[in-house]
Amino acid sequence: MKKSVLLGALTVAGLAAGAAAAGTIDDVKARGKLNCGVTTGLVGFAAPDSNGEWKGFDVALCRAVAAAVLGDGNAVEFVPTTGKTRFTALASGEVDMLARNTTWTFSRDVDLKFEFVGVNYYDGQGFMVPKALGVSSAKELDGATVCIQTGTTTELNLADFFRANNISYEPVPIETNAEAQQQYLAGACDVYTTDASGLAATRATFEAPGDHVLLPEIISKEPLGPLVRHGDNEWADVVRWTLNALISAEEYGITSANIDEMSAGTNNPEINRILGTEGTLGEMLGLDNQWAMRAIKVGGNFGEVFAQNIGESTPIGLARGLNAQWTEGGLLYSPPFR
Numbered sequence: 001m002k003k004s005v006l007l008g009a010l011t012v013a014g015l016a017a018g019a020a021a022a023g024t025i026d027d028v029k030a031r032g033k034l035n036c037g038v039t040t041g042l043v044g045f046a047a048p049d050s051n052g053e054w055k056g057f058d059v060a061l062c063r064a065v066a067a068a069v070l071g072d073g074n075a076v077e078f079v080p081t082t083g084k085t086r087f088t089a090l091a092s093g094e095v096d097m098l099a100r101n102t103t104w105t106f107s108r109d110v111d112l113k114f115e116f117v118g119v120n121y122y123d124g125q126g127f128m129v130p131k132a133l134g135v136s137s138a139k140e141l142d143g144a145t146v147c148i149q150t151g152t153t154t155e156l157n158l159a160d161f162f163r164a165n166n167i168s169y170e171p172v173p174i175e176t177n178a179e180a181q182q183q184y185l186a187g188a189c190d191v192y193t194t195d196a197s198g199l200a201a202t203r204a205t206f207e208a209p210g211d212h213v214l215l216p217e218i219i220s221k222e223p224l225g226p227l228v229r230h231g232d233n234e235w236a237d238v239v240r241w242t243l244n245a246l247i248s249a250e251e252y253g254i255t256s257a258n259i260d261e262m263s264a265g266t267n268n269p270e271i272n273r274i275l276g277t278e279g280t281l282g283e284m285l286g287l288d289n290q291w292a293m294r295a296i297k298v299g300g301n302f303g304e305v306f307a308q309n310i311g312e313s314t315p316i317g318l319a320r321g322l323n324a325q326w327t328e329g330g331l332l333y334s335p336p337f338r
């Protein structure tokens with residue numbers, strides 16, 4: 001078992017080294033499409049709507065990168081990946097980037113050889129149980145069956161948490177969120193554990209969300225963010241600064257409503273550099289000077305993307321919390337555009 005895990009990691013690393021030799025930015029431009037790895041479906045984060053159009057918080061980042069590089073937020077091939085298949089999809093070059101609740105960890109960076117370019121959602125692992133179970137703390141879950149997605153940090157944190165609290169559980173291994181939802185609702189497990197944002201998104205699709213509670217414990221840090229292959233710094237820069245452009249746009253009040261007006265020039269030099277009316281930042285990235293303007297315009301700034309897809313006025317109902325701007329007591333802090 002140990003050996004096969006190690007071999008898997010080596011294979012992934014080998015593929016990463018090979019695939020990084022070609023410049024991804026040139027590949028994407030030549031193809032005219034961004035191959036963006038997302039989840040198989042998590043409403044609010046990434047899921048096709050009734051017209052088959054991909055929507056969501058993570059999807060918006062794929063569209064922003066496509067708009068920056070290709071001038072078209074629809075020039076994206078969304079590639080569904082599970083917790084288990086996502087790293088091979090990126091390492092092999094099947095996708096140009098992953099934009100799906102993937103936690104930035106030491107081993108994924110250093111051992112699997114990926115580059116996390118930032119954090120688009122600061123999360124933590126939580127637990128959901130049916131209200132009828134009458135449990136009010138995760139510490140009361142001794143002997144519970146737990147639905148858990150394989151190939152995730154969730155699996156590892158769960159083992160740590162139960163061991164630290166000297167309680168036991170029986171895992172029910174699952175591949176996708178849809179399967180987890182189905183198994184949990186069918187009573188195949190007492191508890192569903194994953195990132196708290198994923199629990200909120202999943203519960204929002206239940207027929208009777210009020211029959212299920214999220215327990216108070218958040219047992220880990222899950223900084224979720226987009227990632228690319230190691231060794232292709234130009235491409236990493238494009239994805240990193242596209243995310244930073246959305247975050248900075250919110251900080252400086254650039255919105256989808258005023259961006260056309262602001263793109264004619266403002267008296268704030270930082271805004272002008274972001275929107276390309278001053279300086280040559282786009283050129284430095286291998287793009288034109290309107291790259292960030294297009295990225296912001298396609299779905300709005302970070303705050304607009306958050307509010308529209310997962311915010312408090314959506315059924316998912318997530319508060320900004322740690323994901324507020326640093327100026328509002330949160331952790332979002334883009335380096336300067338200069």
Ligand SMILES: N[C@@H](CCC(=O)N[C@@H](CS)C(=O)NCC(=O)O)C(=O)O
Nearest residue numbers: 039040083102103152153176177198
């Ligand atoms: N953040 C953790 C957990 C990620 C995870 O399991 N995400 C779920 C949704 S919350 C998922 O995307 N599952 C695969 C799918 O449903 O496509 C990790 O990076 O390992």
